[in-house]
Amino acid sequence: MGVFASTDDPVSTGHEQVVFCQDKQSGLKAIIGIYSTALGPALGGTRFYPYASEADALADVLDLSRGMAYKNALANLDLGGGKAVIWGDPEQIKSEALLRAYGRFVESLNGRYYTACDVGTYVADMDVVARETRYVTGRSVEHGGAGDSSILTAWGVFQGMRAAAEHVWGSPTLAGRRVGVAGLGKVGKYLTAHLLDDGAEVVATDVNPRAREWARTAHPQVTLVDDTEALVTSDIDVYAPCALGGALNDDTVPVLRAKVVTGAANNQLAHPGIEKVLADRGILYTPDYVVNAGGVIQVADEIEGFNFDRAKLRATRIFDTTRQILRLADDEGVPPAVAADRLAERRMAEVGRLRTIHLR
Secondary structure (H helix, E strand, O other), rough: EEEEEEEEHHHHOOOOOEEEEEOOOOEEEEEEEEEEOOOOOOEOOOOEEEEOOHHHHHHHHHHHHHHHHHHHHHHOOOOOEEEEEEEHHHHHHHOOHHHHHHHHHHHHHHOOOOEEOOOOOOOOHHHOOOOOOOOOOOOOOOOOOOOHHHHHHHHHHHEEEEEEHHHHHHHOOOOEEEEEEOOOOHHHHHHHHHHHOOOEEEEEEEEOOHHHHHHHHHHOOEEEEHHHHHOOOOOOOOEEEEOOOOOOOOOHHHHHHOEEEEOOOOOOOOOOOOOOOOOOOOOOOOHHHHHOHHHHHHHHHHHHHOOOOHHHHHHOOOHHHHHHHHHHHHHHHHOHHHHHHHHHHHHHHHHHHHHHHOOO
């Protein structure tokens, strides 16, 4: 199969395990990061991306797997945090052999890590990976999977936004509010529909002309603006970043006019300290890994045998989790991002401790 290397270095990374995988014949070079299995097997998607270097790939998988541990903890899942990256251009090197080789490496971890889709990998890819391993979620409906996880991702973001609206304006609805959606991909499209159904006014933008044309056709009442800069400086009540990470940075936060930020994008805070700048400006930020957990809730449900209604009910509870975090932030005088981290760490410590009770 090729090279298989594993390292345990919790002192420097905080991770339980980092696995380097290589199969030269298929061109596979992958890294699997397991941050924590305190709550159960690690679950997180596989990102297929042409990183500039192995160091960049490693840094990404370490950051993403840590984030998954916190996301899964606050989603009330009995799952730990993991992530994988495949280093290379999926348009050039993705193949059945490569995906199946990757599946062999996942299987070799004996259930410590469950994989799923992420950037550069899709439901069809997970069906191929699953031909070599049992530990795959995000599969097609034809194979008993959940299908498109963006459906419940958007639903969860909407629930988090409702909780933020209640916290700021006293009512859990976006009716009469002006919401700016940056990114009209799969999640942004579903979120836009939820907002319009709730009575919100939507302003949106996307770099893809096809996405903008979709909005004009499907929802002509949506106001389209040229770019994200125009969106964040417009007269909006809520800002919903649903595209790339780092949306909340030193350029956008000082000019942002919204009172609430709730969106689907991962890693929205460009650097540590931005959450405090938001708080100092009186802008309520609901942590991205809390409100965008609907997708992981959807694919995690496959482990039990997928049931959409059950998964949607679990994703609906993101409203309650967001409300709890916002109250905790107020009680402890910290930004919501800090409160969310504390709540996740508390659950991992308290429930994870039970693993020390040995069963015969």
